[in-house]
Amino acid sequence: MKYTEEHEWLRADGDVYVVGITEHATSQLGDLVFVELPDVGDTVAKDDEIVVIESVKAASDILAPIDGEITEVNTALADDPSLANSDAIGEGWFFKIRASDPSQLDDMMDEAAYNKMIG
Amino acid sequence: MTQLNETPLHALHVDLGAKMVPFAGYDMPVQYPLGVLKEHQHTRAKAGLFDVSHMGQVVVKGATYADAAAGLETLIPIDILDLDEDRQRYGFFTNDDGGIEDDLMLANRGDHVFVVVNAACKGADIARMKAALEPDLTVTEITDRALLALQGPSAEAVLASLDERAAGMNFMDVATLNLNGTEAWVSRSGYTGEDGYEISVPADAAEALAKALLAHPDVEAIGLGARDSLRLEAGLCLYGHDIDTTTSPIEGALIWAISKVRRAGGAREGGFPGAAQIMGQIADGAxxxxxxxxxxxxxxxxxxxxxxxxxxxxxxxxxxxxxxxxxxxxxxxxxxxxxxxxxxxxxxxxxxxxxxxxxxxxxxxxxxxxxxxx
CATH class of the missing domain: 2.40.30.110 (Aminomethyltransferase beta-barrel domains)
Structure with missing residues (x-):
């Protein structure tokens, strides 16, 4: 698993990466009530705002962690946003992305570094 | 940074693990570990306990109830004179443009009017009442009492377990009850769309009463986050957002609160700030x-x-x-x-x-x- 400073996690799954947000992030956001996912086939660039999430408190954007193409989105999450709260790194994944430049993952944190960042 | 005020239940909120935020000058619980969503659902299913001690509690008193009521009617377009003893009504202060300065609850407590106003407006509200009504009447902010709200379908059973008279109160009744050994000024009302009570108790007895209520298996502590989603679903206005100094009661869809007796043709027509504008909008629409x-x-x-x-x-x-x-x-x-x-x-x-x-x-x-x- 790799982690970004934006509290996203990436897990390799064949030739794509599964992306979600961390349990730390969902606990800070509170109960999620709305998730708007990108379209399959979208080509995105790192730091594009590609997902909108809303908790009971406020709206936030989720940024594309890397350049690539969206290959799949978690429609179950759109139907039931609370999956991100109950199972942030499992059932609560957001989308899968095919990296156009896998070297972008090199600078990302591992779990130990992420845990250190969130203190 | 300005020092935030704390309610008499502040230490209890911290003990319960609340996330505290600044609100209207007070350090208030926005949510407890249960979280906003579950706190909301629990209140609709059973009962929620809210600390609303930041709100202003004011006693307006004259030689008689009628004197106090007549004085307040010069500021508020509501029938306060004919309000029966031990009954409560919703109202608002208007301004000269017909806007709303604050919304409030007022109660006939026998020899005085008990007014509950919003935390963010209470300083201005009290100054307005004092300027308009003293020295004929006395306007006294009650600063040594906490205000709790117990809301939800289990509220009656929970409060009646402390004083059975709670069960006999109707919606918008007020009464003095003995709760947990303390004299409590109780109204059967709230701001969640649920049945429930608002409970004014001496500050030094508030934590013990809150703990006694929370000891009931149906009661959870509820923060400001769920209070907001509950009142929004109930269609109730949040002052400063849904109504303010620039919105009239007619625009705010609060015309129902303006008593007939204060409207055109009523026995005590007008006589409150912005009466001409408000009467005009009642006649012609907003x-x-x-x-x-x-x-x-x-x-x-x-x-x-x-x-x-x-x-x-x-x-x-x-x-x-x-x-x-x-x-x-x-x-x-x-x-x-x-x-x-x-x-x-x-x-x-x-x-x-x-x-x-x-x-x-x-x-x-x-x-x-x-x-x-x-």
Whole structure:
């Protein structure tokens, strides 16, 4: 698993990466009530705002962690946003992305570094 | 940074693990470990305990109740004189332009009027009352009492277990009860759309009473986050957002609160600030109106989202003043203002969210059925 400073996690799954947000992030956001996912086939660039999430408190954007193409989105999450709260790194994944430049993952944190960042 | 005030229950909130935030000058619990969503649902299913001690509690007293009531009627377009003893009514202070300075609850407590006002406005409210009413009347802020709200379908059984007289109160009744060995000024009311009580108790007895109520298995502590989603689903205004100094009671869809006796042709017609404007709007209608709005999609639309009559209209017809996710509705809910031409129930309007126009349906409020004790 790799982690970004934006509290996203990436897990390799064949030739794509599964992306979600961390349990730390969902606990800070509170109960999620709305998730708007990108379209399959979208080509995105790192730091594009590609997902909108809303908790009971406020709206936030989720940024594309890397350049690539969206290959799949978690429609179950759109139907039931609370999956991100109950199972942030499992059932609560957001989308899968095919990296156009896998070297972008090199600078990302591992779990130990992420845990250190969130203190 | 200004030092925040603390309510008599502050230490209890911290002990319960609340997330504390600044609100109207007070350090207040926005949520407890249960979280906003579950706190909301628990209140609708069983009972929630809220600390509303930041609100202003004011006693207005004259030689008789009628003197105090007549004085307040010069500031508030409500029938206060004919309010029966041990009964409560909703009202508001108006200004010379016909806008709303604050909304409030007032009660006939025998020899005085007991007024509960919003925390953010209480300084101005008390100054306004003192300037207008003293020295003929006395206006006294009660600073040594906490205010708790117990709300939800289990509230009656829970409070009656401490004083059985609670069960005999009707909606908007007030009474002095003995709760946990303490004299409590209780009203059967609240701001969640549920049955329940608001309970004024001496500050030094508040924590013991709160703990006694929380000891009941049906009661959870509820923060300001769920208080907001509960009142929004109930269609109730949040002062400073849904109504303010620039919105009239007619625009705010609060005309029902203006007693007949204070309207044109009534026995005590007018005589409050902005009477001419308000009477004019009662007769001719207002140019805009507060309405309920149900987003047709799933995205919540919050305060400030501009509203349009169509997907391509250039000029907005209004804006959302409160909005969010309604846990009981199971989807987004909102309220806001639209021009009178677009104010019919069932009309579709469009909110501009993240650059896209999204449809909303004008809907009757409350969004969830009220469960008041009748």
């Amino acid at each position: 140019t805009r109106k507060r309405v309920g709005l149900l987003p047709q999609g799933r995205a919540p639309m919050r305060e400030g989202v501009p509203l349009f009559a169509s997907e391509d209209a250039t000029d907005p017809i209004g804006a959302i003043t409160s909005g969010g996710f309604g846990p009981t509705v199971g989807g987004p809910v909102a309220m806001g203002y639209v021009t009178k031409e677009n104010a019919a129930i069932g009309t579709t309007v469009f909110g501009e969210l993240r650059g896209k126009r999204q449809p909303l349906t004008l809907t009757k409020m409350p969004f969830t059925p009220a469960n008041f004790k009748r």
